[in-house]
Amino acid sequence: MRIALIQMSNNTKANGVSLAMQAAGLEPFDFFLQEPLAKLREARGFVLVDEGLGEELVRMLKEQSRLGKPILGFGKGALVLVDNGLVPGIEGDRVGLRLVEDKRDWEGYELKTLVRVADDYQYNAFTRGLGAGQLLPVSVQKGLGCFEIPAGLLFEIQVQGLSLFQYADEQGERVAEFPVNPTGSVDNIAAVSNKAGNVLAMVPYLEGEQGELIWRSMGEYILAPRTAEVAPLGYWPRGR
Numbered sequence: 001m002r003i004a005l006i007q008m009s010n011n012t013k014a015n016g017v018s019l020a021m022q023a024a025g026l027e028p029f030d031f032f033l034q035e036p037l038a039k040l041r042e043a044r045g046f047v048l049v050d051e052g053l054g055e056e057l058v059r060m061l062k063e064q065s066r067l068g069k070p071i072l073g074f075g076k077g078a079l080v081l082v083d084n085g086l087v088p089g090i091e092g093d094r095v096g097l098r099l100v101e102d103k104r105d106w107e108g109y110e111l112k113t114l115v116r117v118a119d120d121y122q123y124n125a126f127t128r129g130l131g132a133g134q135l136l137p138v139s140v141q142k143g144l145g146c147f148e149i150p151a152g153l154l155f156e157i158q159v160q161g162l163s164l165f166q167y168a169d170e171q172g173e174r175v176a177e178f179p180v181n182p183t184g185s186v187d188n189i190a191a192v193s194n195k196a197g198n199v200l201a202m203v204p205y206l207e208g209e210q211g212e213l214i215w216r217s218m219g220e221y222i223l224a225p226r227t228a229e230v231a232p233l234g235y236w237p238r239g240r
Helices: 014-023 037-042 057-067 076-083 151-159 209-223
Strands: 004-009 028-034 047-049 071-074 098-100 109-116 133-141 146-148 167-170 187-192 199-202
Touching: 004 014, 004 037, 014 028, 014 209, 037 057, 047 076, 047 098, 071 076, 076 098, 076 199, 133 209
Parallel strands: 004 028, 004 047, 047 071, 071 199
Antiparallel strands: 098 146, 109 133, 109 167, 167 187, 187 199
């Protein structure tokens, strides 16, 4: 199962992501932004680790997402999915939430913490094999990593189980303070999926062997029959 690893040029995290995907039985291949889009047509799924994708590439990713192909964006890749409405699945790909500058500050560029699988998580392309309350080690890079979500949309995201992972301490408690929640994200949210369950915007990067569970889930999803078309979320952004 060939998965496109989309990046600008030699992203420092891309190699680790690629190795973890291979360990889970996937076949990642590098796609750099200057390459022709035709190279992506063969991909069964997509992983984004950079921003600056351009309109044509974003348009193609939207087309591929509607075909049910899984798309996962880490860090700046998550920002691309949020800014272009691929997450959380509002009608017309409208933008309803934002990733803004971290509300915390710390020494250095990267910090390690944990995320907890939400109690009411959506069973989707990335959560097969995971259990509620399960802890996964992650690393967070400083930057635009704080989810800012209007109250009405946050409620719908929670009801639908789309806030898959939240920052937590070693006991699984969702502590809002630094360093457990290093970005200050609302409700400790570290990742949000779309309603259809095949697109995930995840601020932190997966660390360790447990991260392979998500890659294996992605592989199982690719081999599984597609689900029926899903209606968009009911939330409608004001003034948009």
